[in-house]
Amino acid sequence: MQRIMNFFKEVAREMKKVSWPSRKELVNYTAIVLATVVFFTVFFAIVDLGISKLIRLVFE
Known part of the structure; x- marks a missing residue:
């Protein structure tokens, strides 16, 4: 139990150092x-739409 308490004390100490x-x-x-x-x-929606149209043109 003491190790857990020490862990949380260390976490609190380190969080105070955070900018x-x-x-x-x-x-x-x-x-x-x-x-x-x-x-x-x-951007990716437009690229996906373009590729989809290109594939439809090629395979239809």
Whole structure:
């Protein structure tokens, strides 16, 4: 039981050392991630549509 308590004390001590982003940074990083996900979703949807049309042209 003592080992578990020591583990959680160490975790708490290490978490105090973490450099957390500010609210503004967090919002900016989140917006960048969401924009990137949307961009790649649209990009791959267009590529998939193009490949599908190409395959239909070839096999029909």
